[in-house]
Amino acid sequence: MRRLPIALLLCVIFWFPKTTLSQTLTFSAIPDQDESRLIERFTLVELYLEEKLGIDVSYVPVKSYAAAITAFRNDQVQLAWFGGLSGVQARLAVPDSEVLAQGIEDQAFKTYILANTETEVEPGPELDPRILGSTFTFGSKGSTSGRLMPEFFLRELFRHAPDELFDRVGFSGDHSRTIDLVEAGAFEFGAVNYEVWESELARGQIDTSKVQVIWETPAYPDYQWTARGDLRAQFGPDILNRLRQAFLELDDPKVLAAFPRSGFVPAHNDDYLPVLDIARSIGLIDPARESSRP
Amino acid sequence: MTLVSLTINRRRTPLRNATLVFVVIALVAAVFADFELIALKPWGELAKIFAGALTPKFLDAERLIEAAVTTLALALLGVMAAAMIGFALTFIYRHRAVRSVCAFLRNIHELFWALMLMQVFGLTAATGLLALVIPYSCIFAKIYSELLGETDPQPAAAIPGPVGGFTRFLFARLPDTMTQLGTYTAYRLECGIRSSTIMGFVGLPTLGFHLETAFSQGDYGGAWAILYLTYAVIATLRWWFRPRLLPIYIIAAMFILPLNSGIEMSHFIRFFTSDIVPAPLARGDGLEGFLPWITMMATEQIGPGLASTLILTQIALVLSGLVALIAVPLVSRQFGGPVSRIAGHLALVVTRSTPEYIIAFVLLLVWGPSMLPAVVALAIHNGAIVGHLTGRLADDLTLRPDAIGGFNRYTWEVLPRVYGQFLAFLFYRWEIIFRETAILGILGIHTLGFYADSAIAEFRLDRATLIIVVTGVCGMGIEAMSRRIRTRLKLTTSVEEAKES
Incomplete structure (x- = not known):
């Protein structure tokens, strides 16, 4: 009886099973929006891919951009819907990985700068310098449209790091929250993914008497599907092409509307070199990792 | 009689001094703390949170x-x-x-x-x-x-x-x-x-x-x-x-x-x-690359992060004490009627079973990311725990049948007798508060945890590791200091709390 605890402890130690070669393709996505919206969207993708490819596909939700990259790096997910920056980071971590496709809108993506209407800063073709010295929120720390690009353009325009430009800089976590925070006045200004703004607007989720778009950034490449190269060993040498083809042929309006994208086009690792350069230039990626091309 | 009260006074003085020192430190810290109320209209959100409490789904x-x-x-x-x-x-x-x-x-x-x-x-x-x-x-x-x-x-x-x-x-x-x-x-x-x-x-x-x-x-x-x-x-x-x-x-x-x-x-x-190898070393830049890296980490991340972590910790520690002192008469058998006691107990059970991380999370939504939500969350949670423990201690006191009642009973009879133990509980929470303060950074308050979280978001585990190690070492320091103070003040150690809990 006295040995029972020890026996149990040994069980605990040895019971971690070895990785099994399951024939399931697991994918994830950066949590850039309300989780319920993500689950709705990626459950549709799961079904679509299963039907199209004839293999088991399962979606794993994660809590942070970093967790999505880590899961991809550790082969817990083999396919992911990344943003520009997270995709670059993931492909640096897994050199053998490939961009498959991007949304039509992702070829020229934009960030909206939002203002709480009480600031009385009005929309215009140039970003109003009156936002300096205010409170400003980005999205997630690892977001392309919510952090990297807006920070880059702010630095370009005003020649200083955000910490120096604003009285207070926050990271809301995701785009939906950025809108909420600026709408509630917790921050006077914010940077948001334009697609998230447009879709929440269309769903009537935004009180436009409290928050409005005052500026949009120049265009840059953003979201993309990235897959691990070693998927081939598991599902055959043509799996990456089949996956790419599946995305390109995706025309179910319900699935597309859930993204929201009007369709997908082929994309390649090199398309995201500008994102890498920008991430480097503002010090988000160390030069040490330059050796491998994303 | 005078002699007795004198000896009592002399014995109590170290406790009073310790309390004063910590209160002064907290007040100085408060000068540097960022307590701005950022949300312009928190009441709508608060009402929604309250409504949610009444209509759980x-x-x-x-x-x-x-x-x-x-x-x-x-x-x-x-x-x-x-x-x-x-x-x-x-x-x-x-x-x-x-x-x-x-x-x-x-x-x-x-x-x-x-x-x-x-x-x-x-x-x-x-x-x-x-x-x-x-x-x-x-x-x-x-x-x-x-x-x-x-x-x-x-x-x-x-x-x-x-x-x-x-x-x-x-x-x-x-x-x-x-x-x-x-x-x-x-x-x-x-x-x-x-x-x-x-x-x-x-x-x-x-x-x-x-x-x-x-x-x-x-x-x-x-x-x-x-x-x-x-x-x-x-x-x-x-x-x-x-x-x-x-x-x-x-x-x-x-x-x-x-x-x-x-x-x-x-x-x-x-x-x-x-x-987890520092990037310049991994790159092969040797000491030449490492020195600027470690200087950058120390001045831009660890320095400011540690400063705000300590500021938060000291304020939260004193406020926890205050919350506990308010809570004691609400839960102790020595005071009030059954209704106030049940209400008090209920409030304490809820606040101490709700992790401070969640309290801070909610308050952040309401007040925006200044130090205010973090301090209040830490004070509520830890104050509830210390209040609960001290309250139980007060229950065990036997007062004279003709002991004074009401507020004076608390300030002149009960509190002096449990004050030493109360401080012991509080000092024991010190390192715990520090630990929690560090982690609250993940919610956006610029403590060490904020920089650790940023490093992880940037996929820089070398930086994250360094910050976490610093956090651990500082925690050890606080733990040692707390033990020292407890010994100096002849307060019983954490074992008492273990028994109590």
Whole structure:
């Protein structure tokens, strides 16, 4: 009886099973929006891919951009819907990985700068310098449209790091929250993914008497599907092409509307070199990792 | 008479001085603290949160139950494994090296452990389990050692003949403290349930996962449903947590935990040989590259992060004391009627069962990311715990039949008698508050945790590791200082709290 605890402890130690070669393709996505919206969207993708490819596909939700990259790096997910920056980071971590496709809108993506209407800063073709010295929120720390690009353009325009430009800089976590925070006045200004703004607007989720778009950034490449190269060993040498083809042929309006994208086009690792350069230039990626091309 | 009051006064002076010193430190810290109320109109959001509390939504029962079961399984396995390891550690705990390593490991918050372990084990049960087991084993080692050290030496000495040390331990010392060890383990299980809930915030499939989702989507009804579930589980602990049922629970837990990946040796090696090596060293820049890197880390991240962590800690410590002092008359049998006491108890149970991380999370939504929500959250949670412990102590006092009543009874009769113990409880929370303060950075307050979280978001594990190690070392420092002060003031140590809880 006295040995029972020890026996149990040994069980605990040895019971971690070895990785099994399951024939399931697991994918994830950066949590850039309300989780319920993500689950709705990626459950549709799961079904679509299963039907199209004839293999088991399962979606794993994660809590942070970093967790999505880590899961991809550790082969817990083999396919992911990344943003520009997270995709670059993931492909640096897994050199053998490939961009498959991007949304039509992702070829020229934009960030909206939002203002709480009480600031009385009005929309215009140039970003109003009156936002300096205010409170400003980005999205997630690892977001392309919510952090990297807006920070880059702010630095370009005003020649200083955000910490120096604003009285207070926050990271809301995701785009939906950025809108909420600026709408509630917790921050006077914010940077948001334009697609998230447009879709929440269309769903009537935004009180436009409290928050409005005052500026949009120049265009840059953003979201993309990235897959691990070693998927081939598991599902055959043509799996990456089949996956790419599946995305390109995706025309179910319900699935597309859930993204929201009007369709997908082929994309390649090199398309995201500008994102890498920008991430480097503002010090988000160390030069040490330059050796491998994303 | 005068003589007596003089001696009492002299004995009390160190306590008063200690209190004054800490209050002054907190006041100075408050000058540097950032207490701006950022949200312009928090009342709408607060009303929604309150409405959610009254109308909890148990919509997706299946997912909730699954998450609750995972939370429990993780807590049970983690705490039990930690208890066993901690118990084994007591045999070598007298060695200074063991004590230091344990102090370091337990001063790193379980969420930090989870974030780092995730790099190696991914989103698996192993991550959650180890994140619980590592710090908890070290906590058990400390408390178990203290409890065992307090046993009466007489039974051991009374055993005649040549008997081995272990036998002596088993038959003379262990039985004496068995109950206390058990009580403390049960209390730790309660903490373990809270910790395992919280781990959902970084992505493990426990209740915290859905709690975070619900809160950040503004679905307060759903969030409260999960909180109520947590309260219910913790409140009923004493009925379902029976030592005899433990083996069954543990075996069940092992089947329940969703394990979908094993330990990849390559991830392990990669983590230690490349991930956490400072970038300039990994790049081969040697000392020339390392010095600017470490200077940058010290001046831009660790310096400011540590400063705000300490500012927050000191203010939160004093405010926790204040909350506790307000709470004591609400819960102690010496004051008020049954109605006020029940209300007081209820309030304390809720506030101390709600992890400060969640209180801060809610307050942040309402007030915006200044230090204010963090301080209030820490003060409410820790004040509730200290208030509860001190209140129970006050219950045990026997007052003269003609003792004064009302407010004066509190200030002149009860408080002076429990004040030393109250300070002891508070100082014991000091290092815990520091640990929690660090982790609150993940919510956006610029403490050490904020920089650690940023480093992880930027995929710079070398920086994250350095910051976490600094956090652990500073925690050790605070723990040592707290012990010193308690000894100097002749206050009983944490063992008392272990018994109380």
